Amino acid sequence: MDYDVIIVGGGLGGLISSIQLAKKQYNVLLVEKYTYPFNKVCGEYISNEVKSFLENIGLDLNQLGSTNISRFQLTSIKGKSLETDLQMGGFGISRYTLDFELYKIAQKYGVTFLLNTSVEDIQKVNEKFFVETNTNQTFETSMVIGSYGKRGKLDKSLFRQFPVQKQAFVGVKYHIKYDFPKDLIALHNFSGGYCGISAIEEDKYCLCYLSDRNNIKQSGGVHEMELEFMCQNPFLLDIFQNAEFLFERPLVINEIIFTPKSAVHKNILMVGDTAGLITPLAGNGMSIAIRAAVIASELIHGFLQKKVSRVELEGQYTDEWNKNFKKRLWRGRQLQKLFGNEFNSNLAISTLKSMPFLLKPIIRATHGKVL
């Protein structure tokens, strides 16, 4: 079967692209490695930038039990703490629920899903793409969106090269029960990383951290690293001592890097983390993925209507991507350098404590306007 658009990966970037294009009556195939619903490493705090957009496409956030988050706490490794109101704020909802609900909306609009299936290679011959899966199926289309997340085997098949980055991170997530305000998101620093906690649905909290992978190597494992490094921060010590951990084991992803990537590669439009991953401490990778999906879908519509050529489409998408996200990603990388190192994090928090008016513009610098 010939599809108008094939989307590789069904996280937020892929799901939103599929909904936007199916709403315009295109024949869309989305291939996703797993089957919904499933858990994913993510801090699960979403900036309000995209709240009304998500509600307008049919997501009933109140009914799903999402939480409203309006305050931010930052702590240093030694436990110095500062707090501020969040100007735009956000909401908390698990990816288990969010992605599943968006999948149901996409199905309603007629998107075809191929679940539990990985795309292994994509070839382009003249104006046709051939998308090959691990189940030995090949699908044809004139447009492919790559929304397969941070980094994957597919990047290798596509000969996608990234600049070498010395420091790689490991991401870990738990759902916990803990005595903590529901309107607060906290970011606790530890040597080599930082850990966020915020409320999601059903009185649960998402505890998610990013750690230098060398910490884990040095300690001998995730649990050992938590005891050795994270528990030096008294706020994290309290969480690890008193929270109820709801997963049997932590959810872990390896080899996270934040190097710049390209928004278009081999004529494939890349969306979300596949085009560039903002450091999680900025707290808005999800809203970036959603916004990029909206931009890509609108431009693809013009291409499928034959209003623009492929070359024009790729140029316009690259320009839009750079205009909307390039600086935000760069600022996120600079901010991350301030944290996760004892000296820098103590200094940054002491400075911000004495000049609290600096915190709001810093948060604003990594966020965009309401979608």
Ligand SMILES: Cc1cc2nc3c(=O)[nH]c(=O)nc-3n(C[C@H](O)[C@H](O)[C@H](O)COP(=O)(O)OP(=O)(O)OC[C@H]3O[C@@H](n4cnc5c(N)ncnc54)[C@H](O)[C@@H]3O)c2cc1C
């Ligand atoms: C530790 C950590 C904490 C974070 N916390 C936050 C936060 O609190 N708030 C926030 O806004 N952002 C946060 N982020 C960032 C956020 O998770 C991402 O920016 C967001 O998930 C991007 O969505 P996406 O659709 O690009 O990718 P993803 O959501 O990762 O989706 C990619 C999908 O592609 C699928 N896939 C992969 N390869 C293939 C293949 N070959 N074939 C088919 N399917 C494939 C995967 O299974 C996956 O479902 C965090 C990131 C990390 C690492």
